Amino acid sequence: MGAPELMRVSVFKRYLDELAPLDESDPHQLPPSLLQDLRRFKEHGRHTEPLEVLAASMRHLRNVAMHLQDGERVLPLTLFPRQCLAHCPLSLHELLQLPLDNLQVLHVEPAVLRPPGDPQRGLVKALHLYHPLPLLSWEFAMRGSREQLLPEIAGYAAYRASAVLDLRPLPIPTPLRNCVRRLQRETTSLRQLSEWPGLDRAVASRLLNALYLQAGLIVSRSHPAADTDGWF
Known part of the structure; x- marks a missing residue:
């Protein structure tokens, strides 16, 4: 099986230049609440990062396609949060071999593809290209470009991992797995977590983001261990 043909970045950018201006009342566009989530980051003079699109899609339970720049090619990644799946023209092995911290979001739009089992069979692709979300x-949380807490869990807070979180399907090194198990027993702030063995502020932030996206993080704004942290 040959490598998939992916669009070149220069061609895709010309396509974006030709798109009609965004009409937020158009039902075929992203919903305003999801758009607002993504615009928060651009308002701070930053480009939207893949992890932020993942978080927004999962929080709003909206199927979206994000187009990522990988060098000179464009990699489409379609998210299906209700089915806990993502479609990519690359195999899971090929996708995870990419330098995830170098992928940049070029464009986000409503998904055209459909998940397995959808009645619109013509829009369902080969099953081996649907990967576990x-x-x-x-x-993306542990290896992507974002080293700060997502805004939904940042601020004055203390954190604890859910006791029912199932870590078995995840590729977690033993030292980090031990940190998660400890976090299932203790409630702590980001500042305190950053001082645990093997962690620093960036890794601790990544870990909390990762747990949040697994629906495995308990965030308390009133716990005695709560401490403040920058919004970004």
Whole structure:
């Protein structure tokens, strides 16, 4: 099986230049609440990162396609949060071999493809190209470009991992797995977590983001261990 043909970035950018201006009342566009989530980051003079799109899609339970720049090619990644799946023209092995911290979001739009089992069979692709979304969200959180807490869990807070969180499907090194198990027993702030063995502020932030996207993080704003942290 040959490598998939992916669009070149220069061609895709010309396509974006030709798109009609966004009409937020158009039902075929992204919903305003999801758009607002994504615009928060651009308002701070930053480009939207893949992890932020993943978080917004999962929080709003909206199927979206994000087009990622990987060098000179464009990699489409379609998210299906209700089915906990993502479609990519690359195999899971090929996708996870990419430098996830170098992928840049070029464009986000409503998904055209459909998940397996959808009645619109013509829009369902080969099953081996649908990958587990929990695994991808974990990998983007731990290996992507974002080293700060997502805004939904940032601020004055204390954190604890859910006792029912199932870590078995995730590729977690033993030292980090031990940190998660400890976090299932203790409630702590980001500042305190950053001082645990093997962690620093960036890794601790990544870990909390990853747990949040697994629906495995308990955030308390009133716990005695709560401490403040920057919004970004």
